Amino acid sequence: MYKLSIGVGSSMFKRKFENLFTDPLDFFSKLSQHRLILSPSIEEYYLSCVPSDYEDVLQQYLSSIDNVDETSHSFADGDSDDIRQFIIDCVKQVKMRTLVSEESEFDGYSLTKVNLVTPKSILEHENNSFNKFTFPITNHIVPEGANCESYSKWFGHLFENEKCITIMDPYLFSDAGLESFNKYYLSQIEENVEIIIYCSFQSNKSSGLVTEKDLSKMVKEKFDKWNVHVYLSPSIHDRYILLSGAQISLGYGLGFLHPSGTTRKSCTISVTTDRIVKLPEDARFICNSQ
Numbered sequence: 001m002y003k004l005s006i007g008v009g010s011s012m013f014k015r016k017f018e019n020l021f022t023d024p025l026d027f028f029s030k031l032s033q034h035r036l037i038l039s040p041s042i043e044e045y046y047l048s049c050v051p052s053d054y055e056d057v058l059q060q061y062l063s064s065i066d067n068v069d070e071t072s073h074s075f076a077d078g079d080s081d082d083i084r085q086f087i088i089d090c091v092k093q094v095k096m097r098t099l100v101s102e103e104s105e106f107d108g109y110s111l112t113k114v115n116l117v118t119p120k121s122i123l124e125h126e127n128n129s130f131n132k133f134t135f136p137i138t139n140h141i142v143p144e145g146a147n148c149e150s151y152s153k154w155f156g157h158l159f160e161n162e163k164c165i166t167i168m169d170p171y172l173f174s175d176a177g178l179e180s181f182n183k184y185y186l187s188q189i190e191e192n193v194e195i196i197i198y199c200s201f202q203s204n205k206s207s208g209l210v211t212e213k214d215l216s217k218m219v220k221e222k223f224d225k226w227n228v229h230v231y232l233s234p235s236i237h238d239r240y241i242l243l244s245g246a247q248i249s250l251g252y253g254l255g256f257l258h259p260s261g262t263t264r265k266s267c268t269i270s271v272t273t274d275r276i277v278k279l280p281e282d283a284r285f286i287c288n289s290q
Helices: 010-019 027-031 040-049 052-065 083-092 120-124 149-157 174-186 212-222
Strands: 006-008 035-038 072-075 096-102 115-117 137-142 162-170 194-199 227-232 241-242 247-250 267-272 285-288
Touching: 006 010, 006 083, 010 040, 010 052, 010 120, 027 241, 035 052, 035 083, 040 083, 083 096, 149 174, 194 247, 212 227, 212 285
Parallel strands: 006 035, 006 096, 035 072, 096 115, 162 194, 194 227
Antiparallel strands: 137 267, 162 241, 227 285, 241 247, 247 267
16 A cells, blocks of 8 residues: 655665665665566666676566566556666656656756655655655654645555545534545545545535535535545544555644645644554444445
8 A cells, every 4th residue: 555656776776785775774675665666678777787796686676576566666668768768757657756866877867846865865864755655654744834735646645546545534524624625635536435534513604514414415416426424423533544554643634735735734644554543432424425
């Protein structure tokens, strides 16, 4: 579930075999969480760049992950004869657009809209797109004024291939909460996915939600592309998103992504692989969308 598709420069393999990475900061131990962008020509490029003594070792590593959905993201070779430009083009086609490499390897290439992450920034735990989305993620603070769309894409990445998503937020159907949910979260969830919502009832005249009957009508009209189930709980307080393999805690709630496009309040996010949250015992089923 929680995997970035990332491009990797040959300079990273050189560093690996020159023993410049040492545990527990070894890049390859972190790489195992994610999916390596590969193609036949990219693999040939890697093999041509490492010392001959290590070609067999690298070939074995690449063969072990190639064409395996959970560990690689395979591309067919394109028309470009420039392999470095081809790697950049592949990186631009995936959601988080992360390229891990020494800067010198791609010197002279345009990296517009690509997040270049260097080994130095990994080892120094800088706040880059690789470190940011590699477990553990504990008490990550989203500051006031952050770009909401970038976090929306991140949630979209987390939602990929999920069959059922559970959302707990008492204010999900408040005026701002509903707008935020539609704009930043629902838009990132594939159609027909089951979405189970636990919330409290928020009378919202501007959205026409005055009674529970109004809520049922709205869910059927606006969420019919998904299999949405709504439960109301008067005691619900904490804000979580529960996935098949992760639990996401949102201190401020889903509404931290403000409809204006930038966050108005800071929010602490924690992601763990354990689902320990208990669903509200007083939850009452209200409606579904289908």
